[in-house]
Amino acid sequence: IAGITQAPTSQILxxxxxMTLRCTxxxxxxxxxxxxxxxxxxxxxxxxxxxxxxxxxxxxxxGYSVSRANTDDFPLTLASAVPSQTSVYFCASSLxxxxxxxAFFGQGTxxxxx
Amino acid sequence: GQNIDQPTEMTxxxxxxxxxxxxxxxSGFNGLFWxxxxxxxxxxxxxxxxxxxxxxxxxxxxxxxxxxxxxxxxLKELQMKDSASYLCAVMDSNYQLIWGxxxxxxxxx
Numbered sequence: 001i002a003g004i005t006q007a008p009t010s011q012i013l014x015x016x017x018x019m020t021l022r023c024t025x026x027x028x029x030x031x032x033x034x035x036x037x038x039x040x041x042x043x044x045x046x047x048x049x050x051x052x053x054x055x056x057x058x059x060x061x062x063g064y065s066v067s068r069a070n071t072d073d074f075p076l077t078l079a080s081a082v083p084s085q086t087s088v089y090f091c092a093s094s095l096x097x098x099x100x101x102x103a104f105f106g107q108g109t110x111x112x113x114x
Numbered sequence: 115g116q117n118i119d120q121p122t123e124m125t126x127x128x129x130x131x132x133x134x135x136x137x138x139x140x141s142g143f144n145g146l147f148w149x150x151x152x153x154x155x156x157x158x159x160x161x162x163x164x165x166x167x168x169x170x171x172x173x174x175x176x177x178x179x180x181x182x183x184x185x186x187x188x189l190k191e192l193q194m195k196d197s198a199s200y201l202c203a204v205m206d207s208n209y210q211l212i213w214g215x216x217x218x219x220x221x222x223x
Contacts, residue, residue, distance in 0.1 A: 035213075042118060042201070042213030043157075058210070090156060098209050100145060100164065105156035 005028065005090050006106035013081050013113050021109050023077040023091035029104070031097040032074040034058075034066060034089055036087040037108075043090065051098045081113045116140045118214035120202050125220045126192055134217045141208025142144045148176050148187045149201040151216065157201055158185070174194050189219075197221045 004025040006075045013019050025032065030051045035043040045058030049068040065077045065083060074093075078085055096100040117139045126132040126195060138146070145164040149157040163169055163178035170217040175188040187200055206212055 038214055043203075043211075044213070045210060048210075065137045098144075100160040101161055102147075102162070103157075103211070105158070107156050 004093055004104055006089075006109050008109060009107065010110040011112070013078075013111060015081055015083060015113055017081050019078045019081055019111070020113070021078075021089055021091075022054040023074045023076070023106060024072050025074075025093045025104075026072065027093060027095075027104065028071060029093035030071070031094045031101070032068065033065070033092045033103065034074070034076045035090045035092065035096075036060065037090060038087050046076065046089075048097075048104050064075060083113045085111065086113045087111060115165075116204075116206065116212045118204060118212055119203055120200075120214040120217045122215070123218045123220065125149050125222060126189075128192055128194060128221055128223050130192050131188065131190050132192060132219065134189070134202075134219065136185045136187070136202035136210075136214060137201070138204045140187070140206045140212055141206045143180060144205040144207065144209055145180055146176075146185050147203045147211065148174075149203065150151075150164070151199045153198070172198075183198070192205055192221050194221050 007022045007028040032047045034046040047066040049055045053070045092103040094103045119137045148160040151157040159217045161176040201216045202214040203211045
């Protein structure tokens with residue numbers, strides 16, 4: 001693994017199903033983030049984690065949950081998917097939270113909820 | 115509320131110069147970032163400004179005026195590979211990034 005990896009790359013999901021998007025980084029970054037990107041809108045923060053063992057809510061957390069059991073992994077779970085959760089999801093990490101901290105992004109997961 | 119404004123789309127010619135503007139209204143300011151995103155790919159970091167003035171990095175430069183809530187990204191000697199979306203993001207008082215919708219830059223030969 002080099003950098004930050006997301007899985008799956010794409011997924012079609014039936015409404016009401018549970019889904020976990022995986023994110024792993026090998027850069028020993030303290031901070032990790034989940035964003036969604038929708039056409040015509042900026043990246044919107046779903047949840048974040050400043051360090052292993054802590055998580056926080058972003059701008060659009062409803063319907064999503066996260067965990068940060070260790071430094072490397074930051075999975076995002078949709079408990080019961082709805083069509084409005086159709087989006088491209090990006091996981092990102094940075095050395096620490098705070099100013100002048102460049103974020104590195106995974107390649108994204110394209111999720112379609114039908 | 116917090117708001118980042120950038121033009122939706124711009125067109126420029128290969129070899130020319132283009133300036134992409136970004137204006138912002140946020141709760142506090144802890145720096146402004148520019149990212150490049152090619153279609154279907156992840157955003158990648160271009161620049162960071164926290165003090166007023168111009169930061170130059172090769173063909174790309176970024177300018178910040180905190181008093182005006184304004185930044186621009188200047189791309190010189192445009193190449194076809196510069197066709198991408200350019201995302202402006204501001205770090206607010208809670209150290210969270212607020213993102214603009216991005217400017218799609220189309221380069222024509």
